[in-house]
């Protein structure tokens with residue numbers, strides 16, 4: 001029987017499933033080619049690791065590969081129920097504590113390749129990790145979007161390793177009890193964005209929607225968010241790439257000083273500590289958070305199973 005070994009963890013409530021053994025052998029000689037090969041030739045691998053009946057839509061998967069570019073300790077491809085991600089902050093924190101538990105990542109700082117660029121990962125303890133993320137920036141500020149069923153809203157288009165549409169004039173209560181309404185609301189925004197001409201750099205689809213609001217308590221955090229990911233699942237963590245995109249906007253608006261700590265709370269109440277410096281007008285964010293192992297498992301693929309893949 002074919003098997004795939006995985007280790008699951010959660011970062012601020014958002015799960016990461018790291019594939020340890022049993023992934024398809026790839027011919028790729030670059031990380032971009034590896035993602036293309038996975039997408040075009042092995043997409044059943046992504047679906048079978050993440051989706052029912054072995055997983056659930058809220059999982060983010062991570063495939064750790066040997067580094068393609070010298071100077072990096074490893075390369076990682078992140079994927080979810082719908083697609084492959086550029087970078088994943090909560091996922092990278094999960095990967096780091098997983099590799100540490102397996103004895104393949106030591107306490108200290110390591111450069112790791114992602115499709116969005118190399119990031120610097122510092123493993124402080126068995127559970128605490130900081131990520132120096134890719135350069136983050138705002139592409140467009142305060143863009144008006146007509147959303148059927150909602151009306152006119154405004155948002156910033158920003159990059160933090162994935163493309164985000166960040167909305168503050170949403171009028172929504174960012175609390176767990178309201179998640180069904182928040183999913184419906186943000187799915188509508190996503191659909192309106194797709195139909196519009198608004199895009200990221202090089203025509204990239206803006207596939208993450210971030211609603212920004214006040215924290216549950218100023219003593220706990222500076223802001224709370226709700227992030228809809230591609231695949232219509234929402235991030236239970238404060239979203240590392242979404243926090244990076246937010247920092248870029250805050251710095252540009254003068255609402256945050258370089259180096260000032262920003263505590264980003266998620267819809268579930270978990271918090272990332274973040275800060276950023278600025279280089280050539282772009283933010284260099286550092287995101288810190290905790291992750292914990294939740295399972296070691298072997299996924300089984302019975303050849304007699306009609307739902308094998």
Ligand code: PYC
Nearest residue numbers: 088089090239240241
């Ligand atoms: O933490 O960057 C993140 C992330 C992206 C999608 C889910 N989590």
